[in-house]
Amino acid sequence: MTSKSSLPDLSRRKFLGACCASVGTTGMLSSLAQLRLIGAVSDSNSVPSTPARAGAPQADFKALVCLFLAGGNDANNLVVPTDPASYAEYAAGRGVLALSQSAVLPITTKSGDGRTWGLHPAMTELKSLYDQGKFAVLANVGTLSHPLTQALYNSRPDLRPMQLFSHNDQQVEWQTSVADKPFTDVATGWGGRVADLTNALNANNRISMSLTLNGQNTFQVGRTVAQYAVGPGGAIALTGSGTGTSTNGLRTSAMNDALALQNPNLFETAFGGLTSGAINNSALLSSVITGASPVQAIFNTVPNTSLAQQLHMVARLVNAQTQLNLKRQIYFVRIGGFDLHDNQVVIGNTVSGAHTNLLRDISQSLGAFYRSLTQLGAENQVTTFTASDFGRTYNTNGDGSDHGWGSHHFILGGAVNGGDIYGKMPNFAMGGPDDTGRGRWIPSTSVDEYAATLAKWFGVSPTNLPVVLPNIGRFAKPDLGFMSA
Template sequence: MQRRRFLQSSALASTLLLVPKFLHALDRPETRLAALLRDAPTGKARRLIVVQLSGGNDGLNTIIPYRNDLYYKARPSLALKETDGILPLSDDLGLHPKMTGLKGLYDQGQLAVLNAVGYPNPDRSHFRSMDIWQTGSGSEQLLTTGWLGRYLDSNCAGCELPYQALEVDDTLSLALKGQLRKGLAVKTPSKFHQLTQSRYLSRLSQEAAPAAATSELDYLYKTLAETASSADYLYDKSKIHTSTATYPNTDLGRNLKTTAELITSGVESRVYYLALSGFDTHVRQHEQQGRLLGELSDGLAALAADLQKNGEWDNTLVMVFSEFGRRVTQNASNGTDHGTANNVFLLSGALRKPGLLNAPASLADLDQGDLRYQVDFRSLYASILADWLGADDQLVLGPGIERLAGLV
């Protein structure tokens, strides 16, 4: 191969790949992920869908303490009132008016709300706080692998599929990057398949490097072969089922529909990862947050109905998080600045404890103007890993992280 062509193909492979070199023989039946999974109540393997709200969603205007005078005092023009159409969850807490889809799931016992989730010594930087959430680290740690990537490393021994975890996007998040294994970023199966079908790349992926080679060239050959095999598998699987459900005509809506189609088509992924951005609402928060929360709510309601119709909802758990909440007091631009603790949503047809799982953080006992966290997000991760995915949470997160009992 000419050096120039090798470098060109290397650049493309770096965008396609997302698996290490030793993952190969993708079509062997004994390597299929289902063989490594524990039984779910429905007899099917359990899966996790993570939805990341990027930018720091304002939790106080999402789960609203609509009978708390301190809330209205801190936000004289930004606070939502009962007359705005707040959707009551209890006598004093309610959902944002745009979240009617999630309110319906709440009423059906398919939504749980965990309040005041955070971590000690919080960081208000978007990038650092998102790294902490994606790696599952403490604020004093710097990790280069994600919590779901380490799940793949430690709980998929012998599993050679590069699509054990799928991010429905063009790039792969740190959360899905392990030391040995990584997830796969796929916006749509057809787009991913098309990227691997150029005549030049197709020929490269079919050429065999010397078996004993350990060079970069060997790595490239294997990467291209694995990428092409994954693209073929996902593309073929995606043709099995096309959803007829109506999703919001938004990027998130389309990504959720793709997720449902892959699940219903029988793709053997344990983890799906999606994101919705735009929550950094320093200015004119009402309109921006309302639009985004409506998009999220309608999309998740459509996903739940779609998967329930196809018998895949009881073995699916959705976790919705943001890297931090916002300050309690509104700013001068009718928005909110970076805060700390926040709420997390859990959705499934198999929740053991739906509803409000704990009390919200006190507005009378703030930490320098911020909400005090009550639940360490790593305890939530530990519970999901051990109780839902059947994994060894200590191998993924390290010792000393206490699980939250009885969530799933």
């Protein structure tokens, strides 16, 4: 068997030089960026040999979970009008995309404008949580740089969000909350700014409070708190590191020795420090979530989709909150497939098709996630909210819908004042006062107001809301009321 002493002499410079040679300069810079993502600085590089048993989160623990619906969710079929006059208008406007009036799941509201509503028939688990007061809908929310009416939209194009209807730009604007500046000027996401402000609550935390289950994202980009990437199956380790085999153990030991050597080159020093942090954080996280999942049986009851796997890992990490010394956590999970320009529904069968399959996955996965939090005693401390590129057009292009604007979103958790629709539903008349063309609704609620309500619950003070949301002062409601104190 090869021993550590028989390994070739490997200096820090040679080790890092080999990395540079193998990936090239551009690849090296990319690797450094990725290592910053997965190697958030830890206050302690030690890995406990016998981790303490995880338990219910501490009373002052809170977590936000951003569920991003990538591609632009057609929320016109997420919440459907059911009163006769409104449904007739809906059916005429949606054409082949219209859901059957008898198929939607009716919900009640505590206030409103006289219209009645129902949820998509695939959302049975979420409808149950709505009825229990744990699930709320936020109507017609979207990117805004200023409050807009149809008259202002037409007369003042300078007040519109930048690059409206563009996937990439609108994803960035949703995740930064700033719709009138490019990301190069903003530089951070609103989740990252929340993390920067609240990270002081995490005394001696072992890993970053910003945990992404689906790769890099703009939402969690902060100035002082870096994203830490976790796979649905656990910690993401650098290739060849770890202790799973004797070879890996020897290789990891050699890598750590090389990385610990002093070097005058700042780039190599930074690369080495980040690499070391990534290795140690991966080992720490692996030790914390080792063994059987305490909520495995719950997730066994739903299909093993990517979203279910991501949420299962979030539940496990919430359960490990005490071991990680985290009083605040911000998670990012993502489900794609919503850019449905075609095949959105199976014509003639209103409860089938690609959109139905996506919403069913969301409902089943979130239902299991909420049950798992209840089992862990954390249902009141974890709030899940949705975001997406934009809504979709109200009318159809044949068998799908195109890029829109205002959209309905939802919030789930024990601290949610659920069982109600917040905000203002649009006037669904094509060409009406809320329509910019083809049923692209002008949002009546801004992303800023949506985010401010969540940030306030998370612990951001009213005086610090402008730090998180620079444009919040332009909007009337920094607290929309869907979160309890």
